[in-house]
Amino acid sequence: MKLVACINHVPDTTAKINVGSDGKSIDRTGVGFIINPYDEFAVEECLRLKEKNGGEVIAVTLGGDAHKETLRKALAMGVDKAVLLKDESVRDSFSVARALADYIKELSPDAIFFGKQSIDGDDAAVGSMVAEMLELPSVSVVVKLEVVGNKAVAEREIEGGHEKVETSLPAVFTAQKGLNEPRYPSLKGIMSAKSKPIEEKTPASVSPKVEVLAMQRPPAKSAGKIVGTDATAVPELVRLLHEEAKVI
Amino acid sequence: MKILAIAEQRDNKLKKTAFEVTKAARAIADQMSAEVVALVIGENTHGVAGTLGGYGAHRIIVVDHPKLKLYSTTAYAKAIAEVAKKEQAAIVVFAATAMGKDCAPRVAVKLDAGIAADCIEIRVSNGDVLAVRPVYAGKVSTEVKVTSPTKIFTLRPNVFSSGTSNGSIAPVEKSEIALSDGDFVSSVKEVTQSSGKIDVAEADIIVTGGRGLKGPENFKMIEDLAAAFGGAVGASRAVVDAGWRPHDEQVGQTGKTVSPSLYVAVAVSGAIQHLAGMSSSKYIVAINKDKDAPIFQVASYGIVGDAFEVVPALTAEVKKLLGK
Secondary structure: OEEEEEOOEEEOOOOOOOEOOOOOOEOOOOOOEEEOHHHHHHHHHHHHHHHHHOOEEEEEEEEOHHHHHHHHHHHHHOOOEEEEEEOOOOOOHHHHHHHHHHHHHHHOOOEEEEEOOOOOOOOOOHHHHHHHHOOOOEEEEEEEEEEEOOEEEEEEEEOOEEEEEEEEOOEEEEEOOOOOOOOOOOHHHHHHHHHOOEEEEOOOOOOOOEEEEEEEOOOOOOOOEEEEOOHHHHHHHHHHHHHHOOOO | OEEEEEOOEEOOEEOHHHHHHHHHHHHHHHHOOOEEEEEEEEOOOHHHHHHHHHHOOOEEEEEEOHHHOOOOHHHHHHHHHHHHHHHOOOEEEEEOOHHHHHHHHHHHHHHOOEEEEEEOEEEEEOOEEEEEEEEHHHOEEEEEEEOOOOEEEEEOOOOOOOOOOOOOOOOEEEOOOOOOHHHHOOEEEEEEEOOOOOOHHHOOEEEEEOHHHOOHHHHHHHHHHHHHHOOEEEEOHHHHHOOOOOHHHEEOOOOEOOOOOEEEEEOOOOOHHHHHHHOOOOEEEEEEOOOOOHHHHOOOEEEEOOHHHHHHHHHHHHHHHHOO
16 A cells, blocks of 8 residues: 655644744744644554555655654654655645645555644644545544555544544545554664655745734733632632623 | 535534524625525435524525435535535635534635634624634634635634524525535445533533542542533543543643633643643633642632532532522
8 A cells, every 4th residue: 555644843732832023923942843743643544554454654744854853753653755845935724735735646645644633723624635636535533444445434523423434545534633552663763764865855836825914822811719728619619600700 | 795604514403503603604794795695515404504594694505415414525515615606605614613624625625715724703804804713722823814715714613602593584595516426435424422422622611620530430520510510521631541531522732622611620730732722711710729730820710629529519509500
């Protein structure tokens, strides 16, 4: 099977995010970057499918040199090939999807995996957009996947339950937490990843369709009230919720 | 100018988000001399679709087909795009539900449109529609403009009010869109609902338990409190990773982002990643025996005390108030 995992390089989940000097992007000073957590499930699923069916796994990312760190993480996990679509221009989901779709089209893969969303932009759009651009079916927020031949049955998470979706391959899947347990790279994997080649390509320049006008931190919450220190505070809390907050 | 409002139905009942989206579309339409066309996809949805007139739809279109009873990404995306093109809709609005988030990106590509996703605010400014959306798990938010001629917005559930029907009637038309078997290349075969419990993503009141509860058996009191409020049970990441609660209850950066009217955090310390998922809750109550727990910095009301004493007392008091 030819499998593609699309991954992103994003701020660590513990990072405190501040607005940068341009007022519309984040201040990167001191921010650590990691592989997008949801993309680890995507990479892991590709590796499992390869282990079961044979083939190769290609990890792709769009970004600058810094993104190579995330590609090396994927190589350390065991992907066969890593590709950097080198571009640092401001892109939106549509233009990112276009670059990925143009590259992936040449590969004619059997399945393409994404994380369900990237924890920076939180659009949850790129995977499904790439599928539409490649005219392939897609299933998003996948928590379970069975592939038999060129058919797949995926379970996806919806409000209050799950949907069982049947589709044919090739297809795009976006991974949700719970799909699998991503492996920790072995020391051998980490060491060999350092010297594996990363292919670089230059994607076509595409204008974004969404423009960020401004970025702001949420309004600071004003200090709340400590109502008490034990169960005796409960009647007052309920009174406040009912009469002041009016939420019950 | 037309705004197409995608009204989601499940089991032939319109979801609350269908009314939220239609009402929000109408609020924009009124400022732009535009018409709101609501779209319902499914089988035999004619009857329920009619109710959208009372929530601001000027016209309602129904795409009806037995195979559309359950969701199909490719078929729904095609139907929505075809209707949008036929109506020459300049704006298409979805709810950012599981279905909306799955479908809107494919519709966007079909319509060559940009998407402002998971918006918490949309407004008209100098003839443009601007949107505010949280990014970086809600640690910051951005104000965005969609620059393509056709624009798509997906609205975060439970943020825009659905209000109540004003009783207006709008005509319901059956769409002539034709769908072929190939359009159903991927389709839902079965839907399983978690036994009767409310999903955190749709709840207006959430009670979340954290690691401080010491063990899964102690979640019974969280369930009881949630039931007393008529709300949902949420879980911190630590508790889900420990296997005490299922992942679909997880609130936080790698769980769900929620915006309920009331969020009660019990024995939750308030790590950045958890706050990222719930800090836009209207009111936050924290119950924790550590007075320095970060959760108290975002809580509207707090009790610094033993959850095992406070929670049962709170359940009893809430039941008393609500006459349960």
